Amino acid sequence: MSYYDIDSILTDAEKIPCTFQLDVPELGYLDNNPGQTLKAGARVALPLWLAELLAITSAGGSDDQTKSYVAFDLPPALRNDVVQALKAEPLAVPLRDQSAHFYSLATHMMDLSEEPELSTTLRKTFVKRAAEIALHARKLGGGAGKGDEGSNLGVGGAGEEFLRGLDEWERRLFRKAHDGTKAGKEWMEKIKKY
Amino acid sequence: MALPLPPGLTQPEVAFLAEMELVTIVPRQRLESIALLSGSTPPLRPPHRADLPLWLALLLKKQRRANIVPPPWLHPTSLSEIITRETKDNPDAFSDPPPPISRAHPSQPGRARRLAESEAGLSPPFVPSCTAEAPAGYLPYHWLEVAEALLAHAGDDMPVAAGEVRSLLRDLVEVRAAKMRSSTGTLEMFGGGLTSLRGVGAMELAESRGFVLGVVDGVRKLGASAEATRREEEEAGGGQGASDDDESDEDMGL
Numbered sequence: 001m002s003y004y005d006i007d008s009i010l011t012d013a014e015k016i017p018c019t020f021q022l023d024v025p026e027l028g029y030l031d032n033n034p035g036q037t038l039k040a041g042a043r044v045a046l047p048l049w050l051a052e053l054l055a056i057t058s059a060g061g062s063d064d065q066t067k068s069y070v071a072f073d074l075p076p077a078l079r080n081d082v083v084q085a086l087k088a089e090p091l092a093v094p095l096r097d098q099s100a101h102f103y104s105l106a107t108h109m110m111d112l113s114e115e116p117e118l119s120t121t122l123r124k125t126f127v128k129r130a131a132e133i134a135l136h137a138r139k140l141g142g143g144a145g146k147g148d149e150g151s152n153l154g155v156g157g158a159g160e161e162f163l164r165g166l167d168e169w170e171r172r173l174f175r176k177a178h179d180g181t182k183a184g185k186e187w188m189e190k191i192k193k194y
Numbered sequence: 195m196a197l198p199l200p201p202g203l204t205q206p207e208v209a210f211l212a213e214m215e216l217v218t219i220v221p222r223q224r225l226e227s228i229a230l231l232s233g234s235t236p237p238l239r240p241p242h243r244a245d246l247p248l249w250l251a252l253l254l255k256k257q258r259r260a261n262i263v264p265p266p267w268l269h270p271t272s273l274s275e276i277i278t279r280e281t282k283d284n285p286d287a288f289s290d291p292p293p294p295i296s297r298a299h300p301s302q303p304g305r306a307r308r309l310a311e312s313e314a315g316l317s318p319p320f321v322p323s324c325t326a327e328a329p330a331g332y333l334p335y336h337w338l339e340v341a342e343a344l345l346a347h348a349g350d351d352m353p354v355a356a357g358e359v360r361s362l363l364r365d366l367v368e369v370r371a372a373k374m375r376s377s378t379g380t381l382e383m384f385g386g387g388l389t390s391l392r393g394v395g396a397m398e399l400a401e402s403r404g405f406v407l408g409v410v411d412g413v414r415k416l417g418a419s420a421e422a423t424r425r426e427e428e429e430a431g432g433g434q435g436a437s438d439d440d441e442s443d444e445d446m447g448l
Contacts, residue, residue, distance in 0.1 A: 103416065110419040119420040123413055127381045130409045134375040137405070169412055176404030179200075184401045187205040192346045 007168050011104040014077075015045040018054070018070040046070070048108060055112070074109060077102055083121055090125040091132055094165025102167035126169075133170055136163055137177035202403045208396045212339035213249040218263040218326035221254070245325050248340060252347050262348040265323075266330035268341055270354055273362040275331050280369050288373060288393035292323050292332035338367065338397040370394075374402045378409045 002008070020042050028036030030044045038044075046054070054069040077098035085093050095102040106122055109115070166174060203211070214232065221238035228235045236244045243263065246254070254260035266272060279289050323334030334340075341363055349356035374394070391399070 103412065107415050107418065110416075114419070114423055116420055116423070119417060123381075123416050126412050126416055127378060127409065130378055130405075130412070131375055134378075134405055138371060138375075173405065173408040173412065176200075176408045177402075180401040180404050183205045184397065187209055187397075188342060191209070191342050 007101060007104060011101040011108060012049040013047050014075060014099060014101060014105050016048055016051050016072050016075040016109075017043060018046045018051050018072045019043050020070050021067050022069065024069075046072075048105070052108075052112060072112070074115075075099070075105060078106055078109060078118065083118060086125045087121050090128040091162065093125075094161075095167040095170070096165050098167075100168055103169040129166075129170060130173060132162065133166065133174045134177045137174050138181050200404055201407070203396070203400055205397065205400050208336075208400045209339050209343075212336040212343070212396065213247065213252075215248050215324045215334075215336050215340055216245040216322040217248050217251045217265065217324050217340070217344075218243050218245055219251045219254065219260040220263060221260045223259045225254075225259070243326065245322060248324070248343060252343065255348050255351075262344060262351045263326045264344055264348070264352055265325060265328045265334075265340070267328060267332060267334070267337070268344065268352075268359060269330060270358055270362055272330040273359065273366060276333060277362065277366055277369065280366070280373075286373075287390065288370060289333060291393045292321070292329055292334055333393065333395060335396050337395045338363075339395075370398060371401075374398060374406070378406060381409065381413045 020038055020040055022040045024038040026035070027038040028034055030046075031038055031042050051070060051072050055072050056068065058068055082093065082098055099105050103122065103126065106118065110119055163174070219238075220243055221240055223238070224240060225238040227237045230247075232247065235246055235250065238244050238260075251260065251262050255262055267276075276289050322328065324336070324340045328334065341359075345352070345356055345360055345363070352359055377391075
């Protein structure tokens with residue numbers, strides 16, 4: 001994750017649900033209550049970078065019970081039903097609808113709180129979907145310029161649907177696989193001309 | 195960061211390197227030895243075969259000064275044998291690379307033995323694996339590049355119709371590409387992730403490198419936090435177990 005990595009910056013802007021642990025004066029506008037005090041226990045969706053900072057810094061108080069400002073939950077993209085659906089059939093879930101930065105959001109969340117089961121599920125999902133991505137990348141092969149060249153066997157509307165559901169990591173993966181195949185094709189064309 | 199090229203060799207680079215492979219030709223004209231940077235070429239005397247680098251062989255072929263003898267592994271029988279091996283006999287692994295060079299045992303006639311690398315003076319990338327003496331049934335490192343070049347420019351030198359060889363080659367490429375794709379499947383479980391790429395050709399590597407590295411990197415990132423906790427636990431567990439010999443640890447520290 002480089003400082004200039006646009007995907008990392010966009011991931012930091014994802015909203016995650018947080019619960020405030022103490023009253024904060026004048027912050028009511030976050031909860032559609034301008035000018036009021038934000039009460040403890042209010043649920044507000046905060047961007048990841050802010051939530052992370054508020055969750056890990058302690059709000060002072062007496063030594064034996066240091067509280068953090070907020071407690072956060074898993075974002076809607078990583079809700080239990082999404083994870084269950086991924087467990088059942090990784091290929092059927094359009095991850096992009098959950099979040100365009102699904103995997104980087106997930107890794108970030110896993111850094112913040114331990115989710116061993118989520119990690120296993122996502123790993124399986126990623127690998128399963130990667131194989132499918134590679135297949136599509138190869139089938140779409142001819143790609144640039146030539147349009148569909150009849151090599152789209154077995155990748156009809158369903159394939160398009162699947163490709164639309166890829167998140168950023170998977171898009172990059174698709175691009176890499178596609179570039180490899182494309183360069184191979186170009187070389188094969190060129191070798192005949194010399 | 196600013197370098198636009200992906201890591202590893204690109205396809206044109208691989209194809210360029212493959213042109214150094216030696217192939218066997220049957221010259222039609224006499225040609226004296228040429229001193230090249232890679233060594234002098236053998237003098238060409240028409241009926242006798244000679245081994246030349248691929249680029250020179252193709253040049254002579256285009257000028258109709260020579261015919262190229264296709265390597266034995268490019269013969270349809272050899273190719274279909276490899277395809278059977280890849281699909282039926284061993285559907286999970288790539289077929290083996292060519293065995294090391296063997297030579298007849300001088301004291302025991304009829305016995306061959308494998309030469310050690312030091313004896314032969316050559317190790318795999320430099321072993322002439324595309325000449326007429328190459329073993330049939332094994333794909334060398336630059337198989338796809340050499341095969342494509344020979345089919346494109348010396349199709350009439352094939353022992354059978356070039357179309358037949360070409361379609362077998364296509365089958366083989368598809369079979370192996372499918373294997374390459376599924377090879378990342380082993381990463382699914384924790385602790386897995388060993389993928390043997392023995393016998394994979396240079397061009398296939400260039401094609402799949404980006405994808406395979408991408409998958410491995412993704413899995414690494416997804417597993418990073420779990421890995422960190424596992425390490426911490428291990429360290430904590432190791433610390434308790436090693437509490438008896440704390441003193442020796444301290445000695446080590448000093």
